[in-house]
Amino acid sequence: xxxxxxxxxxxxxxxxxxxxxxxxxxxxxxxxxxxxxxxxxxxxxxxxxxxxxxxxxxxxxxxxxxxxxxxxxxxxxxxxxxxxxxxxxxxxxxxxxxxxxxxxxxxxxxxxxxxxxxxxxxxxxxxxxxxxxxxxxxxxxxxxxxxxxxxxxxxxxxxxxxxxxxxxxxxxxxxxxxxxxxxxxxxxxxxxxxxxxxxxxxxx
Amino acid sequence: xxxxxxxxxxxxxxxxxxxxxxxxxxxxxxxxxxxxxxxxxxxxxxxxxxxxxxxxxxxxxxxxxxxxxxxxxxxxxxxxxxxxxxxxxxxxxxxxxxxxxxxxxxxxxxxxxxxxxxxxxxxxxxxxxxxxxxxxxxxxxxxxxxxxxxxxxxxxxxxxxxxxxxxxxxxxxxxxxxxxxxxxxxxxxxxxxxxxxxxxxxxx
DNA sequence: GGTAAAATCATCTTTTTTAATGATTGTACC
DNA sequence: GGTACAATCATTAAAAAAGATGATTTTACC
Numbered sequence: 001x002x003x004x005x006x007x008x009x010x011x012x013x014x015x016x017x018x019x020x021x022x023x024x025x026x027x028x029x030x031x032x033x034x035x036x037x038x039x040x041x042x043x044x045x046x047x048x049x050x051x052x053x054x055x056x057x058x059x060x061x062x063x064x065x066x067x068x069x070x071x072x073x074x075x076x077x078x079x080x081x082x083x084x085x086x087x088x089x090x091x092x093x094x095x096x097x098x099x100x101x102x103x104x105x106x107x108x109x110x111x112x113x114x115x116x117x118x119x120x121x122x123x124x125x126x127x128x129x130x131x132x133x134x135x136x137x138x139x140x141x142x143x144x145x146x147x148x149x150x151x152x153x154x155x156x157x158x159x160x161x162x163x164x165x166x167x168x169x170x171x172x173x174x175x176x177x178x179x180x181x182x183x184x185x186x187x188x189x190x191x192x193x194x195x196x197x198x199x200x201x202x203x204x
Numbered sequence: 205x206x207x208x209x210x211x212x213x214x215x216x217x218x219x220x221x222x223x224x225x226x227x228x229x230x231x232x233x234x235x236x237x238x239x240x241x242x243x244x245x246x247x248x249x250x251x252x253x254x255x256x257x258x259x260x261x262x263x264x265x266x267x268x269x270x271x272x273x274x275x276x277x278x279x280x281x282x283x284x285x286x287x288x289x290x291x292x293x294x295x296x297x298x299x300x301x302x303x304x305x306x307x308x309x310x311x312x313x314x315x316x317x318x319x320x321x322x323x324x325x326x327x328x329x330x331x332x333x334x335x336x337x338x339x340x341x342x343x344x345x346x347x348x349x350x351x352x353x354x355x356x357x358x359x360x361x362x363x364x365x366x367x368x369x370x371x372x373x374x375x376x377x378x379x380x381x382x383x384x385x386x387x388x389x390x391x392x393x394x395x396x397x398x399x400x401x402x403x404x405x406x407x408x
Numbered sequence: 409g410g411t412a413a414a415a416t417c418a419t420c421t422t423t424t425t426t427a428a429t430g431a432t433t434g435t436a437c438c
Numbered sequence: 439g440g441t442a443c444a445a446t447c448a449t450t451a452a453a454a455a456a457g458a459t460g461a462t463t464t465t466a467c468c
Contacts, residue, residue, distance in 0.1 A: 014218060180455090191394070192362050
């Protein structure tokens with residue numbers, strides 16, 4: 001039984017690389033590629049592959065959002081996240097949105113094949129480095145609320161508590177509470193550390 | 205006359221993609237690849253290609269450093285920077301270290317070929333997006349002094365002025381001066397904006 | 409209907425940052 | 439020898455953030 005594979009990535013070199021790596025595999029059927037989320041969705045309306053290799057950074061929307069959308073529309077399609085970065089929060093995010101695996105772009109042909117076959121069997125696959133980083137406790141993404149995230153974004157944009165309060169139609173005291181809760185959740189003791197970490201986590 | 209091409213990139217998929225894109229070109233000779241700076245230098249000791257396609261993010265050292273090193277040892281070898289990111293400061297850095305061009309990883313086969321032939325002719329090549337971003341004035345990297353950068357890094361690490369003063373064996377007043385000069389050069393009005401920008405510029 | 413978490417606001421104190429200005433010393437370069 | 443800039447330090451004042459504590463109202467979920 002052949003596994004049909006589709007790829008969404010905005011880098012031709014990566015698409016071409018994967019195509020080249022898979023082209024002589026007789027149990028893999030290459031269904032094509034898209035370079036953005038919109039045309040991926042367009043393709044899926046016509047036909048559904050067994051597996052989608054999905055870059056987590058797409059030009060029109062994030063890979064995590066696309067993954068969520070795809071799994072809602074076509075729950076049977078398996079998604080494997082693809083990225084150059086080995087960032088725990090991003091990986092977690094993809095998995096929470098229904099991905100079946102995560103591969104780094106320095107994966108070998110063997111890894112790629114194993115990943116596809118593993119998810120086809122209904123299991124999850126992480127590349128060695130990705131699973132290693134998942135085990136690391138210290139760079140865990142703090143769980144912040146919707147409102148806290150709003151405040152975080154405004155802080156990152158350089159607004160003061162007073163300005164943020166005005167923008168969100170709440171009191172300065174409340175903004176302060178959210179701010180302090182952010183500092184506490186990120187385990188930092190000032191704004192600089194907060195923004196640096198948040199940037200690392202791709203939140204801002 | 206054939207152009208011999210070598211690639212340094214830690215992502216197999218990209219190496220494979222470029223190889224596949226170039227394999228049927230009769231005026232391109234594929235000389236091989238390295239996945240890190242060290243083995244690239246090792247290869248160059250044996251033989252020198254006409255053109256090196258060089259990822260700016262390598263596992264063992266930065267592409268900019270490697271570029272500098274390569275140009276010092278083998279000035280005749282042309283280097284083309286390669287990256288997923290279209291960041292003006294990084295591009296500038298590569299060019300200052302002797303690169304002859306800059307390509308994004310979403311380049312098409314045509315762009316790739318044009319780039320190689322252009323630099324072979326002794327000219328410089330930028331992908332459309334890269335040259336566009338170079339023209340943008342507003343995301344220009346502020347020119348900061350050595351000391352300012354030291355202070356910036358410590359601020360980003362969450363240290364207060366007092367702590368920084370202690371670390372650098374200077375007075376708090378001086379740290380303050382540097383800090384204010386940073387805010388002014390980055391055209392922001394508080395720490396949050398400073399760190400966000402500095403992160404964007406890859407300074408921290 | 410109860411519980412937990414999120415969101416809201418308040419008061420108060422201390423620490424830190426931002427702002428405005430001015431001044432001295434050293435170093436690099438023409 | 440003059441100019442420009444980096445690096446150093448100072449004083450004073452206002453604004454903002456950080457730390458501690460407590461309390462009420464919504465919202466989501468079982």
